[in-house]
Amino acid sequence: MSKIEPFAENIFVTRPVFPKIEEVTEKLRDIWTAKWLTNNGPQHYMLERDLEQYLKVPCLSLFNNGTIALMVAVQSLRLQGEVITTPFTFAATPHVLSWNNIKPIFCDVDEETMNIDADKIESMITPKTTAILAVHVFGTPCNVEKIQQVADAYGLKVIYDAAHAFGVEIDGKGIGNFGDISMFSFHATKIYHTVEGGALVHGDKNLKHRIDLLKNFGIKNEDEVVMTGINGKLDEVRAAIGRIMLNYVDGERAKRRALHQIYDEELGDVDGIKLMPKCAENVNLNYQYYVIRIDENIFGKSRDEVYTELKKFNVYARKYFHPLCSEFTCYRQLNSSHVENLPVANVIGKQVLSLPMYGDLTAEDVRKICTIIKEFKN
Numbered sequence: 076m077s078k079i080e081p082f083a084e085n086i087f088v089t090r091p092v093f094p095k096i097e098e099v100t101e102k103l104r105d106i107w108t109a110k111w112l113t114n115n116g117p118q119h120y121m122l123e124r125d126l127e128q129y130l131k132v133p134c135l136s137l138f139n140n141g142t143i144a145l146m147v148a149v150q151s152l153r154l155q156g157e158v159i160t161t162p163f164t165f166a167a168t169p170h171v172l173s174w175n176n177i178k179p180i181f182c183d184v185d186e187e188t189m190n191i192d193a194d195k196i197e198s199m200i201t202p203k204t205t206a207i208l209a210v211h212v213f214g215t216p217c218n219v220e221k222i223q224q225v226a227d228a229y230g231l232k233v234i235y236d237a238a239h240a241f242g243v244e245i246d247g248k249g250i251g252n253f254g255d256i257s258m259f260s261f262h263a264t265k266i267y268h269t270v271e272g273g274a275l276v277h278g279d280k281n282l283k284h285r286i287d288l289l290k291n292f293g294i295k296n297e298d299e300v301v302m303t304g305i306n307g308k309l310d311e312v313r314a315a316i317g318r319i320m321l322n323y324v325d326g327e328r329a330k331r332r333a334l335h336q337i338y339d340e341e342l343g344d345v346d347g348i349k350l351m352p353k354c355a356e357n358v359n360l361n362y363q364y365y366v367i368r369i370d371e372n373i374f375g376k377s378r379d380e381v382y383t384e385l386k387k388f389n390v391y392a393r394k395y396f397h398p399l400c401s402e403f404t405c406y407r408q409l410n411s412s413h414v415e416n417l418p419v420a421n422v423i424g425k426q427v428l429s430l431p432m433y434g435d436l437t438a439e440d441v442r443k444i445c446t447i448i449k450e451f452k453n
Contacts, residue, residue, distance in 0.1 A: 079388065079443070079446060079450065081387065082388060082440075085389045086389060086390045086431050086436070086444070087431065088392055088429055088430070088431055089264050090433040091268065092268070092320065092323050092327050094316065094319045094322075094323060099316060102315035103315070105117075105315070106311050106312060109311075112310060112311050112312070113308055114308065116314070117311075118312075118315040118318065119308075119310075119314040122137060122309075122314045122318050123137055125321055127276075129324075131248065131249035131252070132251040134276060134277050134280060135251075136275045136276075136283055136286045136287055136290065137273075137274050137314065138273040138274060138275065138290060138308075138309055139271065139273070139307055139308060140261075140272060141261070141272075142273070143305065144260075144274060144275050144290075145167060145171040145234075145258045146175065146305070148234050148258055149171055149172065149175045151275075151285050151286045154175065154205045154232060155176070156177065156178070156203035156204065156205050157178045157180050157201060157203040157205065158178075158204070158205060159191075159196055159199045159200070160179050160180065160191070160208040160209070160210075161181065161191040161209065161212075162181040162399040162402075162420050163423060163424060164210045164212065165396060167236075167238075168208065177205075178203075179400075179409070179411075180204070180409075180411045182199050183416065183419050183420050184423065185218075186423075188212070188215050188218075188352050189215070189352070189423055190209065190210065190211065190215060190218070191222075193217065193218035193222050194221070196222065196225050197225050197228075199411070200231075205231065205232065206234060207232070209222055209235055209236070209254075210238075210239075211235060211236070211239055213239050213363070213395075214239040214243050214360055214364065215351075215354060215358075216243060216250060216358055217235065219235075219254070223253070223254070232255045233255050234254060235253060235254045235256070235258070236257075236258055237250055237259050238258065238259065238265070239363055239364065240259070241265060242324060242328065242361045243360055245357060247359075251276035252276075255277060256277045256282075257275070257276050258274070259273060261273055261274065266328060266331070266361050266362075267317075267320055267321070268317070269313040269314065269317035271313065272309050272313055288301065288304055289302065289305065290308060291304055292304040292306060327433075328362055331362035334362075334432060334434075334436055334438070334441050335365055335432075337438055337445075338350070338445065342367060345452065346373050347372075348368070348370075348448075349367065349370070349426075351366050351367070362432075364429055364432055366427055366428065366429050367427075368427055368428075369428060374451075374452055375452055376451050376452070378426050378427065378428050379394070380451075381448065382394055385444075385447065388447050390447065391431075393429045394427065394429075395427060395429040396424065396427070397424055397425070399417070399420055401417055401420070
């Protein structure tokens with residue numbers, strides 16, 4: 076029987092960063108004065124410029140959420156046929172392909188980074204392949220050089236789902252500068268948010284024009300609708316909150332980095348627990364998540380058992396990403412979804428546990444969570 080007392084309040088896997096209410100009120104006054112609530116108002120325009128500067132990217136288009144943004148990314152590049160992607164991701168990644176009448180082809184993942192295995196992509200290419208849709212899982216950058224080499228060799232487009240990678244850099248270069256288009260999610264659970272929102276970034280002014288038409292019904296002007304678009308616009312209220320939240324990102328990032336270090340110190344020597352992958356020194360991470368992998372054969376308990384036991388202490392971790400997308404009923408019939416084609420992903424999918432990570436956690440909270448986990452070990 077454990078002598079550790081449960082937390083008095085629930086500790087969830089994350090908690091939204093809230094700005095000061097006074098700052099929001101001030102921005103709302105500006106919106107009320109301008110009498111402009113949506114359709115590319117001043118807050119929207121200023122946030123696009125602010126984010127281009129922060130993310131170090133040449134072109135950025137705001138959206139009402141990341142999924143719609145990713146759907147438009149696929150549409151804007153006129154993709155069709157098949158697109159190679161990863162099974163170890165959030166459901167939105169393959170869903171945007173299906174919504175564009177494209178067949179997702181699942182490629183296995185790298186053992187260390189848990190990203191799509193760049194060395195296996197080439198073997199998945201067929202005459203129907205038009206693109207690679209890769210994910211910077213948990214903010215760890217993909218092997219962008221290898222992926223681009225493969226894409227260039229076969230004339231493929233590259234889209235990055237960078238939902239987890241806000242502010243991540245490689246050699247000081249914003250992560251959104253790789254590939255043809257990158258998508259960022261500004262959902263409330265992310266380290267930077269607009270309550271709900273997203274963006275597409277790229278380096279082509281002409282592509283931005285097409286993207287901005289697609290996100291606004293294809294309306295060119297009062298008299299012309301030039302393509303079949305969708306409603307993907309971000310409103311002024313959320314854009315204003317996004318402008319405020321940019322002032323909080325660096326502080327939140329620093330807090331989470333300190334908590335990462337404590338998790339590393341406390342769990343680094345526990346047999347059967349593998350810590351988040353360590354990136355090269357030229358990579359600047361955002362520390363949005365803290366993820367461990369639990370090897371049942373060594374640790375003595377499975378990931379699912381640890382997940383369940385933690386709840387008894389009011390700690391609510393998450394099994395990101397379980398089940399694999401390849402296990403969904405809408406995709407399991409695909410040849411690329413077969414277990415024998417995804418051996419690494421199917422192991423990782425049963426091991427990964429995302430632990431609580433947000434700036435309001437204290438060092439003592441993290442140490443207690445680690446003590447609880449270590450007590451589970453047989």
